[in-house]
Amino acid sequence: MRFSGFRVIKEALTGHRGWGPLWRNPDPQPAYDVVIIGGGGHGLSTAYHLAKVFGGRRIAVLEKGWLGSGNIGRNTTIIRSNYLLPGNEPFYEFSMQLWERMEQEFNFNAMVSQRGILNLIHSDGQRDAYRRRGNAMRLAGADAELLDREQVRAMYPWLNFDAARFPIKGGLLQRRAGTARHDGVAWGYARGADRLGVDLIQNCEVTGFRIEQGRVLGVDTTRGYIGAKKVGVAVAGHTSQVMAKAGLRLPIESHVLQAFVSEGLKPVIDGVITFGAGHFYVSQSDKGGLVFGGDIDGYNSYAQRGNLPVIEDVAEGGMALMPAIGRARLLRIWGGIMDMSMDGSPIIDRTPIEGLYLNAGWCYGGFKATPASGYAFAQLLATDAPHPTATAYRLDRFARGYLIDEKGVGAQPNLH
């Protein structure tokens, strides 16, 4: 089944009886060439790219719940490539380029909307820092524009420009950034992978690894033993739990990040805005709700819900930036569990166990990386060599001192 405008019209005229399920629901085979643990965005993207780009393998994705039931459906849907450090920016720009062509590739509407992201500037020092960041972005092939105060005012005249403490002095704009329909991304990759012959196996929790002489042979699951030549783990939030079954301790803590949606409003924000003086960012969904968030709660958690102090902090950030937000009522608040790594950057690497590969540590920025993370992990699984833009994401970089610390706060996961 292929989606097209013609097909939509035909189905509309024939009572929508021709639509089928987007993917099969197969039982697990006894063995595969590659088993990917985790049927979220990164796992499904990995399976899709492994089948499409590198091909010729029997692949399965094992998911303990249903596809896309984790952070891919719990994030604030922002896509961007506005990083600073050379280990990060080329990777995120590669991801941005994949966002720009993914819908045509997998023939599914992920509602990728390049509506722009604006990082606000509130001081001269911050302008210098953002000018440097913008230059770093352009060196990696991304787009960046430094706006002055009046250019920002022309875009968003209702921002709090003359606040006594944090006046708005300009902004760094990436026009190619934007938002995407987060569930649609998971469904698009799932459908694409399924059509390429990948078995997507749901309600199948991995309970252990079979490892002999330092080499992984397969995984024990709630649906029986499944043999595998290679096993890739992409289970953000529970990485430490899954990898502990293979005897590994990781440079990761799990933390809860909350997100917020207001009641539906008429269109007011056409892009994404980030506050530069506190941690607050906001966009408006196509249904009209303001989607916003801020800091992680800051303590280890697997609870998928947070506490009131962070809600108050986020609300204060919103009020400082756009006082009008105080008239909107909150509709929903929820939490997701983040792999917070020790330097705030991810890991895509082999592990000390042969045949076992790890994709983890995305902190609270994993959604925008979904396409490139899957592509790079697929390349690593297929060729045992990293993707050229992902060479810095080594598991052993902490021991070697090659940290990628965008925020410069050291080995303190709750500060990244």
Added chain:
Amino acid sequence: MLIPHPLLGLRDAQEFTYLGDARLLDRPDGLADGAAAAFFDYAYLRDNPAGIHRELWFHEQGDRSWLVVTRNTLTHEILGAELARDVARARQGGAA
């Protein structure tokens, strides 16, 4: 969350800042053999349990004492709090 401070009673968790796993009390000996490996483990690797977690909280907006709080990371239920100095002294006493 309310943290039962051993000296001050129930205090709002907002008065505290969080550091992490209470094993950070066990700072390795920098002069021992294998100190680099021990410090890598100390600085970067975490058990990150889903369940009972003993962790360090600093009463920054209060009496500026460090506490070892026992908390369930699956439910946020707080099961107890001790002064970190008492915990550290008990460990030293045990080692001597």
